[in-house]
Amino acid sequence: MADNIFAPGFKTDPYWWDAAPRPKLELAPLPAESDVVIVGSGYTGTSSALTLARAGRKALILEAEDPGYGASSRNAGYVGRMLWHKFGPLERKLGPAAAAKLADDAVESHRYLTTLIEQEQIACGYVNCSRxxxxxxxxxxxxxxxxxxxxxxxxxxxxxxxxPRSAQGKEIGSEKFYGGMLLHGTGSLHPGLYHLGLLDRARRSGAGIAAHARVTGIERGKDGKFTVHTERGNVRANDVIVATNAYSDKGVGWYRRRLVPVKLFQVATEPLSPQLLNRLMPGGRTLIDSLMNITWIRLSPDNTRLIIGGRTGVEEGGAKGKALKLHADASEIFPELADVKLTHSWEGQCAFSFDKLPHIGVHDGVNYAMGYCGVGLPMATWMGHRLGLKLLGKVEGATPFDGRRFPTRPFYNGEPWFLPAMMAYYDFKDRIELWRG
Ligand SMILES: Cc1cc2nc3c(=O)[nH]c(=O)nc-3n(C[C@H](O)[C@H](O)[C@H](O)COP(=O)(O)OP(=O)(O)OC[C@H]3O[C@@H](n4cnc5c(N)ncnc54)[C@H](O)[C@@H]3O)c2cc1C
Structure with missing residues (x-):
């Protein structure tokens, strides 16, 4: 395929950063201490900071890069109500009652997120569009x-x-599907604007944030207090929250060894005509397909273009190489996209846990929440809130995910060397299933 799919000014930063650029904060010296230190400024860390600050506790977020640099400003903006773990296998593993509690908590995370957006008046283009x-x-x-x-x-x-296939034309302008499931009550938003809104509310409530303050270690003293070491000096704290998810590095190595960071890729098309968009996405739904290595396509929040994602887990010739492949995949679903140009191609990392479930807990006195397995937009916000409630000693901080072991694997150090082979296997299975029809 030709290089002429790239629009003039093609970018390899997230499309979302056009409307929601990452804040450039002044690098002031770090305070010697803070009541609570939160490592990581994504939805988890920022949501916990908001809850703590509103209750009067002094919270300081330490972020290795610019605020919201991780998945929280790079994701697809799908707002779902389900865990990534399929319910059938979860029920077989845990029994119906325990599995239902976890599944219900995902529904609750959606309710919490949508209520928060409404109450805080966060202008992030949330729409209840169904999937x-x-x-x-x-x-x-x-x-x-x-x-x-x-x-x-x-x-x-x-x-x-x-x-059924005979009726899908009102949902999707593609012949590639054998019908599908329409999931009601799910939505979409602009992930970058949502993150900026959350951060703004946390800061206005009194939370502090220090950018480019990568945490290199966390030490617990005999007095029970913590010393958080960063590349820009140390901060003492009564409590620490780790909210680094897929970007966990060696400074938070215990968590890194429990998560498989997986790269997800997305592109944005140039602005398309309303007539074309209406033909391709007549129902205005978010779309995902049913393959193991899924493709997803949604309208941008301003309804002017498409955001396309997929080809998870493996590099394919950098941002441009990946863009060519995603363009080809999308054109297979919607042949009318064959001549459309792309303006952005970017990647982000999400974190899979070994038991395919989110984790919240305490390790060596440090609180953490992570491992959302690619569906963390509502769950990270919800878990962050409950981390805050836990530190406030509130019973409402309890979750059905409490007390679950956070597993790792022997010799696993956080480098997912097995991922290319695993994704090749999934692609092979997908091809066989497509061939069978
Ligand atoms: C491309 C993509 C698409 C996705 N699409 C969706 C979607 O449509 N719907 C959905 O529900 N979920 C989606 N997700 C998942 C969702 O974005 C994440 O689960 C969620 O953003 C996680 O938030 P977080 O705050 O836990 O982590 P992050 O937002 O990743 O934040 C972690 C932060 O920790 C910082 N950090 C790491 N180590 C250190 C350190 N040592 N010191 C200081 N800071 C550190 C990082 O720089 C980073 O900013 C997607 C993810 C990706 C990557």
């Missing part, structure tokens, strides 16, 4: 129908409809 999960094979469609029957049997608070 169309397009079945790429008849077998996938049948599985979705079984899942839906199971949700009803268990009584999960998930509302969805099966859309």
């Amino acid at each position: 169309f999960i397009g079945a790429r094979t008849q077998g996938h469609f049948d599985h979705f129908a079984e899942d839906l029957a199971m949700f009803a049997r268990v009584g999960l608070n998930i509302q969805a409809d099966m859309i």
Whole structure:
């Protein structure tokens, strides 16, 4: 495919940073101490800072880069109500009652996020648009129908409809699907603006933030207080929260060894005509397909272009190489995109835990929450809030994820060397299933 898919001024920063540039903070000296130190300035860290600051505790966020540099300003902005772990296997592993509690908590995270956006008046383009999960094979469609029957049997608070192939034209302008599931109550937003709004509310409530203050170690003294070492000096704290998720580095090595950082890739198209957008996405839904290595496509929050993502986990010729591949994938779904140009191509990292579940807990006296497995926009906000409540000693900070072991694997050091092989296997399985139809 030709290089002429790149629009003039093509960028390799996230599209979201055009409207929500990362704040450039003055590098003032770090304070010698703070009541609470929070490591990481994404949704988890910022949400916990907001809750703590509103309750009068002095919270300082330490961020290795610019504020919100990680996944929280790079993601796709899909606001879901489900865990990444499929409910059937989770039920078999934990039993129906425990599995339902975890699944219900994901619904709760959605409720918390949408209420917060409304109460705080965060202008981030949230829309309750529903998600169309397009079945790429008849077998996938049948599985979705079984899942839906199971949700009803268990009584999960998930509302969805099966859309047969004959009726999918009102949801999606593509012949590539065998129908799909329409998940109601799910939405989308501008992730960068949402992050800036959250950060603004935390700072206005009294939370501090220091950028370019990478944490290199956390030490607990005999008096129970912590010394947080950074590249710009040390800060003493009564409590520490680690909220570094997929960007966890050696300075927070215990967490890094428990997470598999996976790269996700996205591109933005040039502005498209309203007529074309209406033909491709007539229902205005967010779209994901049913393959193991999924492709996702959504409208930008201002409804002027498409954001396309997929080809997870492996590098393919840098930002431009990946853009070419994503362009080809999207053109297979929507042939009318073949001549459309791309303005942005960027990557971000999300963190998978070894048991495919989010984790919240305490290690060596340090509180943490992470491991959202690619669906952390509502869950990171919700977990961050509850980390704050826990430090405030509030019973509302309890979660059904409390007390779960945070597993790692022997000899795993946080380098996911096995990922290319794993993704190749998923791609192979996807190709076989597509071939079978
Ligand atoms: C491309 C992409 C698409 C996604 N799409 C969606 C979606 O549509 N819907 C959804 O629900 N979820 C999505 N996710 C997942 C979601 O974005 C994340 O789960 C969520 O943003 C995690 O927030 P966080 O605050 O825990 O971590 P992050 O936002 O990643 O923040 C962690 C921060 O910690 C900092 N840090 C790391 N180490 C240190 C250190 N030693 N010292 C100081 N700071 C440190 C990093 O610089 C980083 O800024 C997506 C993720 C990616 C990457």
